[in-house]
Amino acid sequence: METAGAVRTGIIDCDVHPSPRSMDEIRGYMPMPWKDRYQGGGRGFYSNPVHGSRLDAVPPGGGPAGSDPGFLREQLTEAYGTAHAILLPRAFCNMHPDPDYGTAIAAAFNDWLAETWLGEYNHDGLFKGSITVAHQDPQAAAREIDRWADHPHFVQVMTDSGARAPFGQRQYYPIYEACERNGLPLAIHPGTDGMGVNVQPSPGYPTRYIEWHTCLSLSFQAHLVSFVTEGVFERFPGFRVVLVEGGVSWLPALTWRMDAEWKALRSEVPWLTRPPSEYVKDHVRLTTQPLERPDSDKHLLNVFEAMDAGSVLMFASDYPHWDFDSPTHAFPKMPDELRERIFSENARSFYGLG
């Protein structure tokens, strides 16, 4: 871990998914009775109809895509000159009604990640990790955050977007307090929406994966509205949020709408001392993948201008998933300075990567 403080130059990829080689690997970090019960992830409900991962991301030696750090380095980080890969494991711990089970899954993933990708496989400090929490038990989640906060390679807390209530509500505050106390942002990543005990991302359950997946960006927007209107950023001024894989181009429309609502209805939320868009600017970042690509690059670049993409966006590839965004192909031609900020500087500053 001696290289934790070394400055690495290049792209910072804010959404990379390491996978355990098998569910037994995670089970090895679980106490009984969870070790016996654990069945793996949240698949089988709104499951991807084509493939969950890039076919070429399966390691030559076998195992799931994203399970071989050597192959991931070769195919992703060395190929594109990645300085840091921010790792977001997929624990799917938020869909279970039993909060102890969810908490046990989160803890096992954290132990596993710390020992492997952030430990044994991280001689050069390439990998930075996310502390998985089960928001069904916010107090336990806060303890889990405190347990890892001093680790040199955990740079954020993470949760899936799936929930039983919008994220601005008070039951979640122990998590945000722990994030703020430890200087860690909270990453929200799609998943478990409408699965298990979680409510659906649309008005009633979507029918198919394509509808569910399209509507995930609506979950993100609703969570953001909740964060803002509930006054979370006033209550926790040091709390920061990164919306990972929730879409990009919707941000201007939503902040315009929020600002208009606030102008008319601010008497209902007197704790807000500034327009909603200003809280977003100061507390929220969005990762780029899956970047919308209209036929006209100009239309996308207009959106970038309207959202101040040079301050708000952070590049992500979503490796090794099916909808991977290549650093060399996913973006329209942009000015060098904007590109540098999106691909490196914004995340470097947000995560304090030197």
Add this chain to the structure above:
Amino acid sequence: METAGAVRTGIIDCDVHPSPRSMDEIRGYMPMPWKDRYQGGGRGFYSNPVHGSRLDAVPPGGGPAGSDPGFLREQLTEAYGTAHAILLPRAFCNMHPDPDYGTAIAAAFNDWLAETWLGEYNHDGLFKGSITVAHQDPQAAAREIDRWADHPHFVQVMTDSGARAPFGQRQYYPIYEACERNGLPLAIHPGTDGMGVNVQPSPGYPTRYIEWHTCLSLSFQAHLVSFVTEGVFERFPGFRVVLVEGGVSWLPALTWRMDAEWKALRSEVPWLTRPPSEYVKDHVRLTTQPLERPDSDKHLLNVFEAMDAGSVLMFASDYPHWDFDSPTHAFPKMPDELRERIFSENARSFYGLG
């Protein structure tokens, strides 16, 4: 009704709310036992914290805002040179678990509207109306559509956005079949989301009106994704939808996202023969109020360009509600031709108003 076919020039206002003078007026159109049970609208849950309507819209002679056709003509249609006001009564019939009750409320509102605003008060054909349906009983809703389809002043069917399932799902198809059979578009208007038996517009129940109201545009987006992915516009090629008061600026981001999802996942929805954006272009219109107004007019006009506003948008004021958009003040400066299309020509063509 002899002027029904006369061509009137000027603005077409696609969202005007007539109100009964009292709940007794509606009760008068109800059979027993509903007449005894009816309690009025859906207020008291996510109710507006300031005022539901413009304070200056209360008729000088008393009664609720929007209940005096003479005063409405004076304050709205004569003041702005409105050729037609498309009337959308607020029946809130979709929140009730008993489908017969919902259907009875819808029928009473239709009888009332036909006799008053579309009859007695409509000597010049200024007013065009919406057939209210209760989607809890789609077969009964289809019968209600057929009952009014020959009326010269009903130009569309309407429902609130509140529902227990996204609108693309099959249980609703008798409604769409009836719309198509009678050449009537379906208008979706905000309301009853998360009220009564309906699911919430966000992942879990919003806390306050400002959050609920902001997230209504997400309901609209989810319904639109459902319409498209379920193939409703393939099954009913003559079926058209108008999204009323659901927001405007989100459309490009959503269609870009839908097109990308479709490119990757089309095997799941083989009935779609074209990109989602093309179905939207051919089958869907949006009304303008509440128009987002960013600090920079250019940013809004860029969105107009990206969404082809000259084909897609139809002006609406939402009179007499609190967030009324004035025809003279709500819009940035636009080219005359674009303004003419949004304020008049698009709705004239969509509703066949000569």
